[in-house]
Amino acid sequence: MSELLARHRAVMPSWLSLYYETPIEITSGSGSRVTDAEGRTYLDFFCGIVTNMLGYDIAEVRxxxxxxxxxxxxxxxxxxxxxxxxxxxxxxxxxxxxxxxxxxxxxxxxxxxxxxxxxxxxxxxxxxxxxxxxxxxxxxxxxxxxxxxxxxxxxxxxxxxxxxxxxxxxxxxxxxxxxxxxxxxxxxxxxxxxxxxxxxxxxxxxxxxxxxxxxxxxxxxxxxxxxxxxxxxxxxxxxxxxxxxxxxxxxxxxxxxxxxxxxxxxxxxxxxxxxxxxxxxxxxxxxxxxxxxxxxxxxxxxxxxxxxxxxxxxxxxxxxHDLQGNAARRGALIMEGLRPLTDLSSVADVRGKGLMFAIEMVDPVSGAPAPALAGAVLEGARERGLLVGQGGVHNNVLRMAPPLTLNEEDAREGRDILIDTVTAVDTKVRSA
Missing domain, CATH: 3.40.640.10 (Type I PLP-dependent aspartate aminotransferase-like (Major domain))
Structure with a gap:
């Protein structure tokens, strides 16, 4: 992967953003999951910036x-x-x-x-x-x-x-x-x-x-x-x-x-x-x-x-397949689990509608936008097998837009990884 990253940096513009300290190459996908060039599989809650709306390898589309x-x-x-x-x-x-x-x-x-x-x-x-x-x-x-x-x-x-x-x-x-x-x-x-x-x-x-x-x-x-x-x-x-x-x-x-x-x-x-x-x-x-x-x-x-x-x-x-209805059901399940994160001192807000939701990270002492903490959640979620996005005017927001085909099992898994990751980042920053 380091060889491909070096080639990327040699011929692609410096302002072309790459996620993660060690960027990944996605080589295959199925349903709500993708696999990288190292063979590691992830649950995808960002879907190519809200683009792979049905997930991956949908027979009807293919x-x-x-x-x-x-x-x-x-x-x-x-x-x-x-x-x-x-x-x-x-x-x-x-x-x-x-x-x-x-x-x-x-x-x-x-x-x-x-x-x-x-x-x-x-x-x-x-x-x-x-x-x-x-x-x-x-x-x-x-x-x-x-x-x-x-x-x-x-x-x-x-x-x-x-x-x-x-x-x-x-x-x-x-x-x-x-x-x-x-x-x-x-x-x-x-x-x-x-x-x-x-x-x-x-x-x-x-x-x-x-x-x-x-x-x-x-x-x-x-x-x-x-x-x-x-x-x-x-x-x-x-x-x-x-x-x-x-x-x-x-x-x-x-x-x-x-x-x-x-x-x-x-x-x-x-x-x-x-x-x-x-x-x-x-x-x-x-x-x-x-x-x-x-x-x-x-x-x-x-x-x-x-x-x-x-x-x-x-x-x-x-x-x-009434995917609008599925978005409402799966989104409600996920948001119900995520809302208590606002009790953490580093989480300013949890918001969303359907399968379009976000977590806003702030400094636990000053309350100022904390892009570094959002970045830590981005990295931590990947380590736990979940891909999410990062944005906001201060770059301190985790944004998620899973496939509209998301099933209940994957919704619960992704939700629990987010809870675990945000909680771990909050604990670490407060102990520091």
Whole structure:
């Protein structure tokens, strides 16, 4: 492994993150588990950054891909009719709840959000965009511009005029001690103030994640995004829901994360889990918005026949096996076990919905964000056979998004490893 790591460092950029003091190479997988090049097997609670939504080696997906490859047609481009693309678009348009919806496919969530921003700014004739603090919307020039997380912003240069709103910072000094209702009122008042003091009359859109993924699975209190939407509607401002991490039933209580807020957006973006590892992203929007672009458009690889075969099979599997319901059941079981961890002095919060949950680590004395402790949990969980993620604006949050197919036995095992690991790290840091 040291030889491969040396080769990686020689030819890959230094800013390309690798987990673990001794990075691992995953060489095979089955169900909720993966095996590394050393032959060690792990329960995977991160799934390629919320992407292997059904887990590994799912026969229905593999066979659909193999059937498409067997035709000899792995690519044609959107200049030709693509049956699988049309079929998938029909399903997504129906599930979205957006009236007269149309769908455009891309290769990633970043590209999907770029497209959504293009639709909104063209429709409204302005480059002004509202976004949330602590958000993450992609790695490209435009999506970095609307990302409210300093750790992922390389440059202040931007093609957009962005104003950041509150939404998931209820623990900040300005809001500490407020109830959900008081916090929502304060955020809405701030939005109204931004619109009358900081922006020109026309604003294109607001873009928001129903649960902030890279931001450490931080969540706005239910009702805030609906309250924001009321203000946006007063001004004709469009609402974009970034569902790249929250879509397809992962939250357990709604098929798309925005449904937990009682909001039907004008535009939704999606990616990651839909292809169960195959590259697919896209935008679903009101037909008038989607048709509003006047220049020519094409997607060379967006809606690729092989990716469409995988995505159709994945979405069908989610619906046929009620994986939204499974996410609700398994998530409740896990969260019931994890919540008592907040009694530990190094755990500030345990939060989540369905199979999307997080543990926030802090210094047990000062209460300050503790990325080193989160890193210790990341390493300790791997040593115990569990893969998890790390994030948050201060990089002090463990984030978990197991496969939606997670069974009860694996849910209990992963939960118990997390409890054991966090408790061990807390004990060690307090004794030091």
């Amino acid at each position: 066979e659909a891909v193999e059937r498409q490859i067997a035709t000899g047609v792995v690519h044609t481009s959107t200049l030709y009719l693509l049956r699988g693309q049309v079929e998938l678009a029909e399903k997504i348009a129906r599930l979205s709840g957006i009236p007269d919806a149309k769908v455009f496919f891309t290769n990633s969530g970043t590209e999907a959000n770029e497209t959504a921003l293009l639709l909104a700014t063209c429709a409204r004739g302005t480059d002004q965009v509202l976004a949330l603090r602590n958000s993450y919307h992609g790695r490209s020039y435009g999506t970095v511009a609307v990302t409210g997380n300093r750790g992922w912003k390389n440059s202040s240069l931007s093609p957009l005029n962005v104003h950041y709103l509150h939404g998931t910072d209820q623990a900040a000094p300005a809001f500490r001690g407020m109830s959900d209702a008081e916090y929502i009122d304060a955020c809405v008042a701030d939005l109204r103030d931004v619109l009358v003091t900081a922006t020109a009359p026309d604003v294109a859109c607001m873009i928001a994640e129903p649960i902030q993924g890279v931001g450490g699975f931080a969540m706005a209190p239910e009702g805030l995004l609906a309250a924001y939407k009321e203000v946006l509607d007063e001004h004709g401002i469009l609402f974009i829901a970034d569902e790249v991490q929250t879509g397809w039933g992962r939250t357990g209580s709604s098929f798309f994360g925005i449904g937990n807020h009682g909001v039907t957006p004008d535009v939704m973006t999606f990616a990651k889990g839909l292809g169960n590892g195959f590259a697919v992203g896209g935008v679903v929007a009101r037909g008038d918005l989607m048709d509003g672009l006047t220049a020519k458009g094409v997607a060379t690889f967006g809606g690729n026949p092989v990716s469409m075969a995988a995505a159709n099979a994945t979405l069908d599997y989610v619906l046929d």
